[in-house]
Amino acid sequence: MPEVNNIVVNTDCIYFRGDIPCKPNKEEGYHCGSCPVYTPVQKRILIIKLGAIGDVIRTTPLIRKIRSEYPNAKITWLTHTPAILPKGAIDEILKLDLAAVLYLQNTSFDLLFNLDKDKEACALHDTIRATEKYGYRLENGVAFPSNHLANHKYLTGIFDDISLANKKSYVAEIFEICGWQFNGEEYIFDNHEDKGYQWPLDRTKPLIGLNTGCGDRWTTRLWSDEKWVDLIQLLQQENYTVVLLGGEQEDARNRLLQEKTGATYFGYFKLEQFINLMHQMDVIVTQVTMAMHISIALRKKIVLMNNIFNAHEFELYGRGFIVQPNKECACFYRGTCKYGVSCMEDLPAAKVFSYVQNCLNAAQETAPIVS
Structure with missing residues (x-):
């Protein structure tokens, strides 16, 4: 020593x-x-998963697997968004910056999992010392599988036809890249109940959270205000409390929906407070966006509206339903609809409403893809 x-x-x-x-x-x-509690580090493990926030959240099930395999491992996680990670479950959380890179390039690891195809992530994979490396490296200046375990996930990311044919969830693919089998490991996530947030909500009635936005990258996912109004009114007819959810980008829409329907809207908040508000809900209706990942992490019942993504990608842990438009989407992974009007307009509010009721009435759901 x-x-x-x-x-x-x-x-x-x-x-x-x-x-x-x-x-x-x-x-x-x-x-x-x-020292009577001296505990030698069993394995030094580095996870590189930079962003976006949703992808970072849905990679946290790996922590459960690592802890079961190596109880005394020291886990380091490099990301763009340190605040979203569960600090009690990860030994060292680093934000990608020069200081972190210098530190990591002068540290040795037993296992390195690079789960991003960003060039900087792949470059770090190649320059950090580790006994075993998994995920993605650089090849001719672009991302390439570090070994055969990443082949499946890699190919689904570069060929649309292979991606469309994929039947594996994202979480299953991430486990596969690391050499493990996914067995339903849950997310690790903080609901921020200890922060003292107060919400004036009537808990004698079901609380239905509606996340009305989806960011500005994949606008083909958007549902019109008219559809949201129809859904709110159907929910209110059943005496459910409707709570509008979203960030600053959704504020104008949510205020309009509140004005038209009287639905509850508290405004938009910093991320921790938004997460805690979502934690109050009985069912959350959302499109494929950060709120979806938060809903799953909070183990909420969920109705997920999807059109442009492969629905097999989403692991709902048996707590919800994936609902799709009545006609097949022709804009796979497209940010704008090539026909001008998104097929989301062919998803009736009544269809979404029926699956909210299914969530409320069933003790345990599966996650069928509703055509």
Whole structure:
């Protein structure tokens, strides 16, 4: 064991920090040489998953698998969005910047999982020392599988026909890249119930959250205001409480919907508070967007409206339904509709409403793809 001035220093301990006192020293006064909770790191593991927020959230089931395989592993996660990750479950969370890159390139790992095809992520895969590497590397300046385990996910990302034929969920594919089989491991996520947020909601009636936006990249997913009004009125006829959800981008729409229907709308909030508001809901209706990932992470019953993505990609853990337009979408992974009017307008409000009722009435759901 290394020593400093004849004092043992266990730099390999899972609690050891190096720059400040460790928790056992701070709380109990222990020193390394006689520490009863000394725990050598079993594996040093680096996960590179930079963004977007939704993809970071739905990669957290890997933490459960890693902890079951290597209980005393030190897990480091590099991302663009550190705040979204569960701090109690991950030993070291780093934001991608120069300081993090310098640190990682001068550290050795047992396992490196690069789950992004961004060039900077692949470059880090190639320059960071690790005994075993999984995911994606650089080949001729572009992303390429690090080994055969990433082949399936890689091909679905570069050929539309292969992507359309895919029957595996995103989570199953991520586990496969890392050499494991997905067995229903849940997300790890903070619902922020301990923050003291107060919501004036009538909990004697079912709370139905409607996330009305979907960002500006894939506008083919948008549902018209008229459809949202129809759905709200159907829900209100059943005496359900309708709560409008969204961010700043959805504020104008939600205020309009509130004015037309009297639905509850509290405004938009910072991410932690928004997550906690979603946590209050009994059922959440959403399109494929960040709110979908949050809903799944919160283990909410969900009605997911989908048109342009392969519905097999989404793992709802048996708590919801995937509802699609009445006609087949012809704009797979397209940001704008090539026919000018999105097929989402062929998804009736009554159809979505019926699956909200199914969610409320069933103790356990499967996630069928509704044609």
